[in-house]
Amino acid sequence: MHPTPSASAQDAEDPDIAQLASLAEARDRIVAAVHEVVVGQGKVVDQLLVALFGSGHALFVGAPGLAKTLLVSTVAHTLDLEFSRIQFTPDLMPADITGSEVLDEDPATGRRTFRFIPGPVFCNILLADEINRTPPKTQAALLQAMQEGRVSAGGKTHALPSPFHVFATQNPIEQEGTYPLPEAQLDRFMLEIRVDYPDPEAEKAIVARGEDPPAPAPVLSPAELVRHQALVRRLPVPPSVVEYVVHLLRATRPSDPSCPADVRRLVRWGAGPRAGRQLVTAARARAALAGVPAARIEDVRALARPALRHRIVPSFAAEAEGIDPERIVDRVLEAVDPAAAEGP
CATH class of the missing domain: 3.40.50.300 (P-loop containing nucleotide triphosphate hydrolases)
Structure with a gap:
């Protein structure tokens, strides 16, 4: 042996x-x-x-x-x-x-x-x-x-x-x-x-x-x-993390069937694919700075607000109710279950 x-x-x-x-x-x-x-x-x-x-x-x-x-x-x-x-x-x-x-x-x-x-x-x-x-x-x-x-x-x-x-x-x-x-x-x-x-x-x-x-x-x-x-660019990203990021992006788009009803009426335009790529890169960087060898869903959730709030255009209804993009991202995070991306 x-x-x-x-x-x-x-x-x-x-x-x-x-x-x-x-x-x-x-x-x-x-x-x-x-x-x-x-x-x-x-x-x-x-x-x-x-x-x-x-x-x-x-x-x-x-x-x-x-x-x-x-x-x-x-x-x-x-x-x-x-x-x-x-x-x-x-x-x-x-x-x-x-x-x-x-x-x-x-x-x-x-x-x-x-x-x-x-x-x-x-x-x-x-x-x-x-x-x-x-x-x-x-x-x-x-x-x-x-x-x-x-x-x-x-x-x-x-x-x-x-x-x-x-x-x-x-x-x-x-x-x-x-x-x-x-x-x-x-x-x-x-x-x-x-x-x-x-x-x-x-x-x-x-x-x-x-x-x-x-x-x-x-x-x-x-x-x-x-x-x-x-090194950050080489850091692995598990499929579950990619899946979770895509679920978040699609939940910000009012034309997408997966967008929650209470989010759909608050958004005119949601986040695009570039937002997803940059969110994944940011998650890689956060993990690497912590000495972790792969991006994690917790990294994505920690950076979702700063990565998405400036990419969401609120609707007139959101502006009338005083709901800013950060609160919209909070609703998206509540609606998208990380466990669904991780699979069985």
């Missing part, structure tokens, strides 16, 4: 298992470093890391002064990523984001040529602050960057650095003079992350604090982040 391999021997045989353990340990160090600067907001930090390690983009929705910008810049420092911030305003132009071409003249020959000057989008993490303050033409400049990782200017295509992530913010209070993001652009965001007021103990610590602490030292390099993102 052959001896049973030890856990360490099995880890050595499967490099992905060893990398999972390394990722979970790095996640703990990143969270600890972030909380040296940002007080509280544990759920927000967790969801941000899910979007980041899931190679996605995120939309932060919260009142001013809740440390959204500080949080994103701090995470960028912990991963040694190049960080850019754009304050979106009504007069912002697409070239202010993507870059522009200027006419150069060679002093020796007098020859004139166009030279591309990269815009602030050429970074690893772009913070699009108050993205709904700028007109749709400028908002659309981010679409190609978010979807393809490149921008077009002057008839040429320019690749963006890797990794590349857009973290945008919206203020839910002041709506005058804003331009709501169209559904096509909202769908590019893996998660909509709600940033609420801190709990009393965290708020006491914030109010008593003087200056913000210095940015933390890097925990991972950009190359290590890219390697972990590749």
